[in-house]
Amino acid sequence: MKGIEKARITPWQFAFAVACFVQSSSLLSAFFAxxxxxxxxIAVLIAMAVGMPLLGVYLALLRRFPGQNLxxxxxxxxxxxxxxxxxxxxxxxxxxxxxxxxxxAGTFVNKTIMSQTPPMLLNIMLILICAWAVYFGLNxxxxxxxxxxxxxxxxxxxxxxxxxxxxxxDNFLPLLEAGPRNMVHASHVVLTIPFGETLVFLMIAPQxxxxxxxxxxYLLGGFLAGGVFMALVxxxxxxxxxxxxxxxxxxxxxxLRMVTLSDALSRMEILFALILILLxxxxxxxxxxxxxxxxxxxxxxxxxxPLVLPWAVLTVIYSMTAYSSSETHTRxxxxxxxxxxxxxxxxxxxxxxxxxxxxxxxGDLPAPAAGAGAGAGExxxxxxxxxx
Amino acid sequence: xxxxWVLSGYAVIVAVTLPAVKRAGSxxxxxxYAASVACGLVLSLLMAAGVTxxxxxxxxxxxxxxxxxxx
Numbered sequence: 331m332k333g334i335e336k337a338r339i340t341p342w343q344f345a346f347a348v349a350c351f352v353q354s355s356s357l358l359s360a361f362f363a364x365x366x367x368x369x370x371x372i373a374v375l376i377a378m379a380v381g382m383p384l385l386g387v388y389l390a391l392l393r394r395f396p397g398q399n400l401x402x403x404x405x406x407x408x409x410x411x412x413x414x415x416x417x418x419x420x421x422x423x424x425x426x427x428x429x430x431x432x433x434x435a436g437t438f439v440n441k442t443i444m445s446q447t448p449p450m451l452l453n454i455m456l457i458l459i460c461a462w463a464v465y466f467g468l469n470x471x472x473x474x475x476x477x478x479x480x481x482x483x484x485x486x487x488x489x490x491x492x493x494x495x496x497x498x499x500d501n502f503l504p505l506l507e508a509g510p511r512n513m514v515h516a517s518h519v520v521l522t523i524p525f526g527e528t529l530v531f532l533m534i535a536p537q538x539x540x541x542x543x544x545x546x547x548y549l550l551g552g553f554l555a556g557g558v559f560m561a562l563v564x565x566x567x568x569x570x571x572x573x574x575x576x577x578x579x580x581x582x583x584x585x586l587r588m589v590t591l592s593d594a595l596s597r598m599e600i601l602f603a604l605i606l607i608l609l610x611x612x613x614x615x616x617x618x619x620x621x622x623x624x625x626x627x628x629x630x631x632x633x634x635x636p637l638v639l640p641w642a643v644l645t646v647i648y649s650m651t652a653y654s655s656s657e658t659h660t661r662x663x664x665x666x667x668x669x670x671x672x673x674x675x676x677x678x679x680x681x682x683x684x685x686x687x688x689x690x691x692x693g694d695l696p697a698p699a700a701g702a703g704a705g706a707g708e709x710x711x712x713x714x715x716x717x718x
Numbered sequence: 719x720x721x722x723w724v725l726s727g728y729a730v731i732v733a734v735t736l737p738a739v740k741r742a743g744s745x746x747x748x749x750x751y752a753a754s755v756a757c758g759l760v761l762s763l764l765m766a767a768g769v770t771x772x773x774x775x776x777x778x779x780x781x782x783x784x785x786x787x788x789x
Binding site: 426430515625629630631632633635636637638639640641643644647648650651652653654658662664665666667668669670 | 727728731734735736738739742744746747750751754755757758761762765771772773774775776778779782783787788789
């Protein structure tokens with residue numbers, strides 16, 4: 331199949347897109363902050379360390395199948411039928427991620443800023459903006475990642491300065507009080523939500539203007555930058571709130587709410603709200619874009635654009651109906667979703683890589699669909715993987 | 719959300735997107751488009767009529783919990 335998306339992005343746009351994607355998940359600290367409380371920042375660091383080998387699997391897939399995205403790789407390894415089934419599963423996964431993040435963003439805005447506005451209306455407005463961006467393709471989605479990422483770092487620095495008088499070093503003690511079971515639990519949550527979600531970048535990696543062998547440093551750089559940002563946000567919240575952060579749905583919001591510089595300069599939480607809406611717009615756009623790209627690949631269509639609006643409606647409906655309440659959403663995100671996401675983020679990519687090596691040993695890797703890999707890799711003089 | 723809003727919203731979506739589907743000239747795309755519009759329209763009308771759709775991910779979560787795949 332020919333590549334649906336013709337647009338190309340620069341390696342730096344790609345790296346910042348990964349960083350921005352991970353940064354945007356600081357909203358989701360509620361999923362694990364109540365488990366490890368003041369040790370949550372350590373859970374993030376552990377998850378980053380465990381996430382490195384996972385990133386290695388993703389990069390190995392990119393190296394073995396230069397110029398091909400995840401769906402084309404599935405088809406090349408498992409054949410048309412097997413690859414089709416996997417692609418359908420991944421479509422559900424990406425679509426679910428887009429819907430859940432839309433739900434999170436809508437709930438956040440509804441609970442903190444626009445409490446009188448129905449969540450559905452907020453979701454519709456947000457998805458319309460995302461659909462607009464997705465309609466114009468990857469360039470538009472990725473272009474703003476550098477700006478969003480830098481603004482969020484700036485806001486973090488400013489917020490650390492503003493909260494300096496509220497910081498208590500004792501809040502970090504005693505270290506590792508959560509215990510090994512809770513640390514494993516929280517690290518598992520962080521590993522799958524959001525670190526493992528960087529799998530979505532396997533769909534756009536072939537569109538980066540770079541040789542596949544060199545894309546690793548940008549993926550890794552973005553991942554580390556996003557992860558460190560997330561750990562710093564949690565460390566700031568821990569320094570201010572201590573173990574009390576486990577009681578809040580949005581610890582960062584509560585931290586900034588406590589900032590009062592003067593009568594004129596207070597309610598700094600609006601900074602957090604603004605940056606979070608920007609980051610969530612980026613993340614939802616990226617997930618929605620990848621869903622559309624996956625759908626286009628499954629259909630072997632030349633474009634996904636006519637499907638953007640109908641699928642935007644489906645995303646809103648799914649976001650409103652996936653869970654009956656925010657409480658069940660949070661509980662599921664803590665207890666079941668980390669296991670479910672392991673299937674898509676760890677098991678299936680690992681299986682694909684293992685099978686591709688087995689095929690190579692047999693010297694009989696199935697040929698990818700006609701035209702697959704006619705993307706960036708070949709443009710830069712790279713050959714598609716061949717049986718040895 | 720009421721039925722009139724749903725129907726008028728879908729009228730706008732179809733008016734905007736249908737020409738692009740025709741231009742694309744792909745049978746699979748046309749089928750997927752028709753299925754997405756039909757599915758979205760039915761679900762939206764059900765929601766507009768006050769029907770509570772089953773929480774799909776919550777149900778999956780309950781299955782996993784009963785199968786012991788949970789913390």
